[in-house]
Amino acid sequence: MIEIPQQGAAFFASDLHLSEDTPKTLEAFENWLASVAQEQTLIFLLGDLFEVWYGDDHSDSTSERVIQAVQSAKSAGAMLYFMHGNRDFLLGEQFAEAAGFEILPDPEFLLVNHQVVLITHGDQLCTDDKAYQKFRLQSRDEKWQKNFLALPLKQRIEMAKAIRSESKIHKANSAMSIMDANLQAVAESFKGKWPDGYYIGKSDVILHGHTHRCAIHHTLTSPAPTSPESTQGQLQKGQRIVLPDWDFDEPEKNRPKGGFLKLQSSGEFSLTLFN
Ligand code: LP5
Ligand code: MN
Secondary structure, X not given: OEEOOOOOEXXXXXXXXXXXXXXXXXXXXXXXXXXXXXXXXXXXXXXXXXXXXXOOOOOOHHHHHHHHHHHHHHHOOOEEEEEOOOOOOOOOHXXXXXXXXXXXXXXXXXXXXXXXXXXXXXXXXXXXXXXXXXXXXXXXXXXXXXXXXXXXXXXXXXXXXXXXXXXXXXXXXXXXXXXXXXXXXXXXXXXXXXXXXXXXXXXXXXXXXXXXXXEEEOOOOOOOOOOOOXXXXXXXOOOEEEXXXXXXXXXXXXXOOEEEEEEEOOOEEEXXXXX
16 A cells, blocks of 8 residues: 655545646646656556557657656656556556656555545446446456557557547537446445456445546535546545546537646645646
């Protein structure tokens, strides 16, 4: 279990979806990292840092700048952690080493002021999305990934494009509700039963991204506010904190362009949203 240094803080962001088409979001990410990185600071990137990841043998100016930004944050004294998302699950040790972050399993746990905080990308909690869970199971298989990564890069890019198109069609034809976390799955996860059936231990707070529905749910069924607001408070048992996605390039009206959660070892947190 990871602990936040007594005098330090942990910062969490997810779903930046960085690519060559998101120069403003990349710049915002670089600025944010530089502004929070210092001694005793833990920085968690909880998945979908990149729009798509084809394999560590592919690089572009975006991935190079991410390496630079992460290295600078490390030089400033911060520790950086990365968790896979459903877009960048193929990001491997080669890139992690070049950047200087540690790849975490999903889920991972933090001990904060005697409370257990489960951190996850969040896609596994969307159990109503059967088509996605089927795809996830297949594409997280080690052998399947090895075979895919052995294909020529050009072919991988084509296949990824085809999957992205399929995904857009799937989303257009699916009810919004199936693409959110299933509340039963959330309740079971608090009790220690992960959606894959394994016992992972109980937790007090769940923190995730992926759904792009930023909110702090104080109880299992408390609805998300229609427009999320920056806020602060003290971690409480049963809370589910959902991180915002980032988009400074084509921001949607009346939605934050991004944001992050800051968590102190005392359990005090603040959610900052960029408008
Ligand atoms: O990402 P988003 O927001 O659009 O939707 C997600 C779910 N979709 C995905 C897929 C990703 O978008 C694409 C990942 C690309 C990775 C590239 C490298 C790996 C390549 C592997 C090569 C074989 O995660 C979407 C959810 C949504 O979140 C909300 O939670 O609904 O899930 C789906 O769309 C499920 C689909 O059924 C998945 C489609 C798989 C199609 C497979 C066959 C297509 C043709 C294959 C050609 C080789
Ligand atoms: Mn995601």
